[in-house]
Amino acid sequence: MNYNKYAAEPFRIKSVEYVEMTTQKQREERMQQAGYNTFLLDSKDVYIDLLTDSGTNAMSDNQWAGIMHGDEAYAGSRNWYHLEKTVQELFGFKYVVPTHQGRGAENLLSTIAIKPGQYVPGNMYFTTTRYHQEANGGIFRDVIVDAAHDSTANIPFKGNVDLAKLEALIAEVGAEQIAYVCVAITCNLAGGQPVSMQNLREVSALCRKHNILLFMDATRCVENAYFIKEQEAGYEQTSVKDIVREQFSYADGCTMSGKKDCLTNIGGFLCMNDENLFQEAKELVVVFEGMPSYGGMAGRDMEAMARGLQESVQDEYIKYRIEHVRYLGDRLLEAGVPIVEPIGGHAVFLDAHRFCPHLKQNELPAQSLAAHLYIASGVRSMERGIVSAGRDPNTGHEHVPKLETVRLTIPRRVYTYKHLDVVADAVIHLYNNRNQIRGLKWVYEPKRLRFFTGRFELM
Known part of the structure; x- marks a missing residue:
């Protein structure tokens, strides 16, 4: 493995946080107490935390200085x-x-844009997104390319919308029955897979x-922009900042979690160009979030987000970010560990199938794999399979996704390459002893977003 091909960290470390090391016996006890759900572990009992990249970023000295303002x-x-x-300048x-x-x-967005019975097509569901859509009477329809459901299909831009699927839905239900099209850049549950600029243009033209309105889930839009720069012809010499701006030129608005590509620990925003939708959103933000000039954030958090956004579009930062994740994926591939290919932007996804x-899938292999990885190593990860998929709100039947994965999510600017070596070694060891992994069954199944607080026991 050529270690020199990966970008070095474009920063120096100014502050450190010490973590505890636990024994395997202690971790077995902690995992049992947590109901074999990694969300229910205490962070003090976790050595390397790859549960999520949401709000787990390390902020820069510039952002911390902004906190004081x-x-x-x-x-x-x-x-x-x-x-x-x-946001206006960048997006x-x-x-x-x-x-x-x-x-x-x-x-x-779901409250102001969806009428009960309308469809919301998107490039694969995301848990909270689909919940809000369905809670407001919407019907989600997956219109992602088929390859996105195949973990072995190593092709670029697996997050793309299948235009034929979208056109077929429009013909089936009528354009007036589509609330809006939702395109996630990148597509999280497909493995952090990007959407090409050409596909965004084509989806925009069709809408x-x-x-039909086109909204983007912009959570990891800077990562998506880097993949376009790296892999789409004509963008090799274009700055990531300019690619980010062009991506959004094809949309009517976006939702954004500031806890990812904004490099902060909390915050988000909703964007749009339509003044009427904006007025409705401003009225409702007072009900659900706070004043239209803070929306649930402290002033210091808004300052950190503004500065983090500016840092996130720096080419040297995002190159390191993508290659840091790719390093872990390459180490696992080299050892024969099955993962979702190609390696995406924010995480490496183990193929639990x-x-x-x-x-079997009803034995919850991804949930069990995440639990056993923690027991073996102290590395916390997240299930992204049948448990996360949940149930159909109308029939009560379980959604059965083709992908059954464990997400090893890399926080931004937090862990070194050596930390990723520890993760890789743990996963490889577990894979070599995979027959010892036992299935799980439900003990407590919440009605909503069950993966957060559900509890299990070994079969």
Whole structure:
């Protein structure tokens, strides 16, 4: 393996946080107490935390300096105006509504844009996004390319929308029955897979032809832009910042979780160009989030987000970010560990079907694999399979996704390459002893977003 091909960290470490090491016996006890759900572990018992990249970023000295400039006025904070201007300049939308995090923006958009019975097509579901859509009477329809459901299909831009599927849905239900099209850049549950600029253009043209709104889940839009720069002809010499701006030129708006590519620990926003939708969103943000000039965030958090956004589009940062994740994936591939290919932007996804072929999907192989990885190593990861997929709200039947994965999510600017070596060694060891992984069964199944708080026991 050529270690020199991966970008070095474009930063120096100024502060460190010490972590505890636990024994395997202690981890067995902790995992049993947590009901074999990695979400229910205490962070103090976790050595390397790859549960999520949401809000787990390390902020820069510039962002921490911005914290001290926090204007905590209830209305009209100067930090809000800085954030608003930054988003408008980088994303190009006219209107910005702040929220406490991404799901706050999803809730606002779903409430103002969906009429009961309307469809919301998207490039694969995401858990909280689909929940808000369905809670407001919407019907999700997956229109991603078929290859996205195949972990072994090593092709670029597996997050693309299948235009034929989208056109077929429009013909089936009528354009007026589609609330909006939702395109995630990148597509999380497909493995952090990007969407090409050409596909965004084509989806935009189709939506405009039928007078359908196009909104993007912009959570990892900078990562998506890097893949376009790296893999799409004509963008090799274009800055990531300019690619980000062009991506959004094809949309009517976006939802954003500031806890990812904004390099902060909390926050989000909703953008749009339509003034009427903006007025509705401003009215509802007061109900659900807070004033339209803070939306659930402190002034200091808005300042950190504005500065983080500016840092995130620096080419040297995002190159390191993508290659840091790719390093872990390459180490696992070299050892024969089955993962989702190609390696995506924010995480490496273990293919639990191929990792645990002795377990049927109703034995929850991804949930069990995540639990056993923690027990073996102290590395916390996340299930992304049948448990996350949940149930159909109308029939109560389980959604059965083709992908059954464990997500090893890399926080930004937190772990070194050596940390990733520890993760790789642990996963490889577990794979070599995979027949010892036992299935799980439900003990407690919540009615909503069950993967967060559900509890299990070994079969």
